[in-house]
Amino acid sequence: MLSVSLPTCILELNIYFLWYEVYVGVMFVLHEWSIAESIVVSSAKIAAEQGASKVVKVYVKVGELSQLELEILKSAANELKREYDVVRDAEFVFEVEEARFKCLNCGYSWGFSEVKRKINEIFCGSPDRECDNPIHYVPDLVNSFIRCPKCGSPDFEVVTGRGVYIAKIDFVK
Amino acid sequence: MEKYDPRDAIIEEKFRKIKFSVLVGSGKGGVGKSTIASILALSLSRKFSVGLLDLDVHGPVIPEIFGLENVEPKESKKGLIPPEKYGVKVMSLGFFTEKEPIPMRGNAKTDAIKEILAITNWGPLDFLVVDLPPGTGDETLTSVKYVTNSKGAVLVTIPSKISLSVVERAIRLFRELNVSILALINNMAYYSLGGEKISILGEAHVEELARKYGIDEVVEIPIDPKVSKAIESGSLELIFQSEAYVKTGKIVEKLEKLVEKQS
Numbered sequence: 001m002l003s004v005s006l007p008t009c010i011l012e013l014n015i016y017f018l019w020y021e022v023y024v025g026v027m028f029v030l031h032e033w034s035i036a037e038s039i040v041v042s043s044a045k046i047a048a049e050q051g052a053s054k055v056v057k058v059y060v061k062v063g064e065l066s067q068l069e070l071e072i073l074k075s076a077a078n079e080l081k082r083e084y085d086v087v088r089d090a091e092f093v094f095e096v097e098e099a100r101f102k103c104l105n106c107g108y109s110w111g112f113s114e115v116k117r118k119i120n121e122i123f124c125g126s127p128d129r130e131c132d133n134p135i136h137y138v139p140d141l142v143n144s145f146i147r148c149p150k151c152g153s154p155d156f157e158v159v160t161g162r163g164v165y166i167a168k169i170d171f172v173k
Numbered sequence: 174m175e176k177y178d179p180r181d182a183i184i185e186e187k188f189r190k191i192k193f194s195v196l197v198g199s200g201k202g203g204v205g206k207s208t209i210a211s212i213l214a215l216s217l218s219r220k221f222s223v224g225l226l227d228l229d230v231h232g233p234v235i236p237e238i239f240g241l242e243n244v245e246p247k248e249s250k251k252g253l254i255p256p257e258k259y260g261v262k263v264m265s266l267g268f269f270t271e272k273e274p275i276p277m278r279g280n281a282k283t284d285a286i287k288e289i290l291a292i293t294n295w296g297p298l299d300f301l302v303v304d305l306p307p308g309t310g311d312e313t314l315t316s317v318k319y320v321t322n323s324k325g326a327v328l329v330t331i332p333s334k335i336s337l338s339v340v341e342r343a344i345r346l347f348r349e350l351n352v353s354i355l356a357l358i359n360n361m362a363y364y365s366l367g368g369e370k371i372s373i374l375g376e377a378h379v380e381e382l383a384r385k386y387g388i389d390e391v392v393e394i395p396i397d398p399k400v401s402k403a404i405e406s407g408s409l410e411l412i413f414q415s416e417a418y419v420k421t422g423k424i425v426e427k428l429e430k431l432v433e434k435q436s
C-alpha cells in the first residue's frame with residue numbers, strides 16, 4: 001500500500017465508507033421485514049378466526065423503544081400482504097407509541113428521549129448518532145444498559161411503548 | 174378487539190418447521206443442564222439439523238461453551254440467523270450483551286423469550302434443544318407454552334438428596350404440563366478411580382425416583398475432567414472422547430426414533 005498516492009488512498013477510503021454505510025443501512029432494515037411478516041401473518045390469522053372475507057385496515061402500534069422504522073415496516077407489509085388473499089387489499093397503519101419508564105426503586109418516571117440519547121452514546125459513539133443496537137431486537141435488554149436517571153437503579157419497568165402490537169382490525173364478513 | 178400480539182402467530186409458524194423440541198431442565202441450579210444440552214445438540218447434529226436455544230436469560234453461557242463469544246447473529250428478511258458451530262445453530266441473549274448484568278422481572282422475561290422465539294430464523298430443523306435455567310418460573314412456563322411443536326423433557330440431577338427433592342418438583346410440574354419426560358440424567362454420579370466408583374456428591378436413589386414417576390430412562394454420567402475441559406475450553410469437540418457422550422447415546426437413539434415416527 002506504500003506505493004498508493006495519498007489522494008487515491010483517500011478515495012479508496014471514501015468508497016469503503018460509502019459501501020460500509022450502504023451495507024449497515026441494509027442490515028439495519030431487514031429486522032423490520034421480519035416484524036412486518038409477523039403482523040401480516042397475524043392479521044390473516046385473526047381474519048380467519050373471525051370468519052372475515054376481507055381485511056380493510058390494520059392499526060399497528062409500534063413502541064418507541066423498539067426503534068423500528070415505520071416507513072420500512074409499511075413498505076414491507078405492503079409487499080408481504082400479497083401472499084395472503086384476505087389481507088392483500090388491506091391498509092396497514094403504523095403509529096408510534098410513546099415509551100415511558102418507571103423506576104421500581106425510587107418511583108421516578110421518564111420518557112424515551114433521555115434513553116435514546118444514552119443508547120446512541122453507548123452503541124454509536126455520540127448521543128446524536130443513531131445505529132444498530134441490541135435493544136432494537138430485544139427491547140427488554142434496556143435494563144442491561146440504561147439506569148434510572150434519578151437514582152441510578154437498573155430496576156425499572158417499561159410502562160408503555162416497548163414493542164409492536166395490533167390495536168385494531170377493520171374487516172368485512 | 175383486544176390488543177393482539179403479532180409474535181404469537183409467527184412463533185407458531187416457525188415451530189411448524191421444527192420436528193421435535195427437547196427441553197433440558199432440572200429445577201436445580203449448577204447440575205449440568207447446559208453441559209447436557211450442549212452434548213445432546215452436538216450428538217444430534219451428526220445426523221440431523223439441530224438448533225440450540227439458550228433460555229438462561231440472566232446467565233447465558235451457551236455462546237461461551239460453543240466458543241462463539243464475539244459472534245453476532247446476522248439479519249435476514251425472515252429474522253435473525255443463528256450463528257452456527259459444529260453443525261449446531263445457536264441462539265442466546267448472550268449474543269446481544271457482553272458482560273453487562275441482565276436484570277429482568279417476570280413480564281420482561283416472558284417478553285424477552287417471546288421476542289427471541291419470534292425473531293430467530295431457524296429454518297427447518299429436526300431438533301431444537303432448549304437449555305433452561307434453574308427454577309421452574311417464567312422461562313420454563315413460557316417455553317412450555319410457546320414451544321408448540323412435539324416436545325419432551327430431559328431432566329438433570331446430581332446424586333444428592335437435596336437436588337433430587339428439587340428435581341422431583343420439576344418432574345411433577347412437567348407431568349402436569351403434559352410434557353413427557355424422556356430421561357432423567359444422574360450427572361456427576363460418581364468418580365472413577367482405578368476402576369472403582371467413588372461417590373462424591375451423594376448416593377441418593379435416582380433410579381427409585383424415576384420408577385416412582387414412570388420415567389423409563391436413567392443415564393448415569395460420572396464426574397469427568399474431559400467434560401469440564403470440553404465445556405470450559407471452547408473446544409466442545411473434546412466431548413466426543415468422553416463417557417458422557419457415549420452414555421447420552423441412549424437418549425439420542427430415543428429421540429431419533431421419535432422424529433422417524435413423525436415423518
Ligand SMILES: Nc1ncnc2c1ncn2[C@@H]1O[C@H](COP(=O)(O)OP(=O)(O)OP(=O)(O)O)[C@@H](O)[C@H]1O
Pocket residue numbers: 201202203204205206207208209229232305306307360361394395396397398400401402404405417
Ligand atoms: N459430568 C461432569 N463432569 C465434570 N464436570 C461437569 C460435569 N457436568 C457438568 N460439569 C461442570 O459443572 C459446571 C456446571 O455445569 P452447567 O453449567 O452445565 O450446569 P447448569 O445446570 O447448566 O448450571 P445453571 O443452573 O447455572 O444453568 C460446569 O463448569 C461444567 O463444566
Ligand SMILES: [Mg+2]
Pocket residue numbers: 206207208229234304305306
Ligand atoms: Mg445452565
Ligand SMILES: [Zn+2]
Pocket residue numbers: 103104105106107108148149150151152153
Ligand atoms: Zn430510581
